[in-house]
Amino acid sequence: MHILVTNDDGVQAPGLLNLAQEMRKLGRVTVLAPDHNWSASGHVKTMERPLRVRETTLADGSAAFMSDGAPSDCVALALLGLVDPADIVISGINPNANIGHDVTYSGTVTAAMEAVIDGVKGIAVSLHSPEGFKGQLDYSTAALVARRVAEKVMSDGLPEDVVLNVNVPYLKENELKGTMITRQGLRVYRDALDQRMDPRGKPYYWIGGEAPTAVDEPGTDFGALTAGYVSITPLQLDLTNYKAMDVLKKWKF
């Protein structure tokens, strides 16, 4: 089995190292990840400029590739033949949960989407770390969960057009309550515009505001996490709202 590991936090992020080390227990691992952080960068296909790929070394001394492209570019580069064909693409481990509306912004998730578009199984893994956590996060439980999910995907396959979005509570392995298959929940952003003046008296703007609050509903990604369960949400690339089609079909122009 050949596993492609990528992320959106950059190739030197500790979440990637933990993921790569754990995935090596399943098969051959190639790391190709961005050379800098692309959080909240969305689904990118870089076509206006060429991309560079360079060799680097992870903190454990293992070889890796890094590119100046986005996470989804890294996946495209790898699957277009830059490296040997991959059986599965796994992206992460993101230091924060990717739940609710996060999934369309998330570089972690869109990297896994890119794999599925290219016909390869794609899994995104994120850690639901405590808000405002300072210091070194412990990715060991999330990495273990990632390996188990990848094993399951390789043995049982996945329904067509499905991207797995895995979020893991910040717990020790023996504290996990189990695994829930969930739907995408709601996350409420309370963004605020923060206008400031530069030293020359000209305004600039931060998109700021409070941390987003998720709605703790049973059956959702966030509901599972708060109850201590690993959340696995099958996402799809068909965004059609079929129910709304019936409503709109009554429109007369």
Place this chain on the structure above:
Amino acid sequence: MHILVTNDDGVQAPGLLNLAQEMRKLGRVTVLAPDHNWSASGHVKTMERPLRVRETTLADGSAAFMSDGAPSDCVALALLGLVDPADIVISGINPNANIGHDVTYSGTVTAAMEAVIDGVKGIAVSLHSPEGFKGQLDYSTAALVARRVAEKVMSDGLPEDVVLNVNVPYLKENELKGTMITRQGLRVYRDALDQRMDPRGKPYYWIGGEAPTAVDEPGTDFGALTAGYVSITPLQLDLTNYKAMDVLKKWKF
């Protein structure tokens, strides 16, 4: 009615000018668009750097704002209070169709998504221009269609959580066959890796390949366009694959 107009091709793109001019027939228009092209940039929330907003003038002499943020940033800035509250956000007109898997990459579509996340109606408008077309595109039919759709949305409303993805054939208005409410179709990308050497003998990579071919299926966005119909696809922000949930629930860990 206050209408926010944006795009992903940059504030000076002719498709935006046509759209803004047509929307002025419906109400007050504010233009806030990126200062450069963001095609295939995905859904972005810029949080690592502050954003600048500057005044500019469109080719018809009207005032507009431009930002160094992504299309979705422009929408967020506007809806967070940089300009008066908008009743509707309309993004485009993109010079190429946004169909099939394009919708997750498209800055045009993700700008409209951002509006819906922020609780405002969002419409993306794209022109299905002929492949390889050189010269000045005629946006007049697409702009007219955009106005009609916006009028309808303002009078009849939209189901919750729906982003309208409108694609218009490259036809004169009297050649249009009508309007179809469609589902997102399939577009097959045949990307290829194009490795080249720089003058210093180091490799770089273009994501290249043939133009994508869409699958011409009845009921889809592309099926409508090829039959000469305006395609209106209601998209949603819930990406959950509910059918796959049942399959995955049988998994044992």
